[in-house]
Amino acid sequence: MRLGxxxxxxxxxxxxxxxxxxxxxxxxxxxSLARTLGPGFExxxxxxxxxxxxxxxxxxxxxxxxxxxxxx
Numbered sequence: 001m002r003l004g005x006x007x008x009x010x011x012x013x014x015x016x017x018x019x020x021x022x023x024x025x026x027x028x029x030x031x032s033l034a035r036t037l038g039p040g041f042e043x044x045x046x047x048x049x050x051x052x053x054x055x056x057x058x059x060x061x062x063x064x065x066x067x068x069x070x071x072x
Contacts, residue, residue: 005068006044009033013048013060030064041066 011028012020019025028036030046044065051059 003068003070007066007068008063009066010061010063013062016060028064029062033062033064034066037066040068040070042069 011033012025014027014029014032016027017025018027030043034041034043044067046062046064049061049063051061053059
């Protein structure tokens with residue numbers, strides 16, 4: 001990935017489901033995702049989203065926007 005390029009990363013939120021399609025998942029908020037990506041990325045924004053499933057359930061997601069600062 002080139003320097004200055006941006007990426008939007010969507011994950012299950014910290015209060016999202018623990019499993020999806022029967023598989024265990026990892027949940028993030030903007031801070032924990034930034035720590036996972038490391039110092040080569042700057043978080044520009046994070047937005048929470050409540051998704052309603054076709055069956056009427058709710059799943060919480062978060063979307064974070066990052067900019068690449070350095071090759072790491």
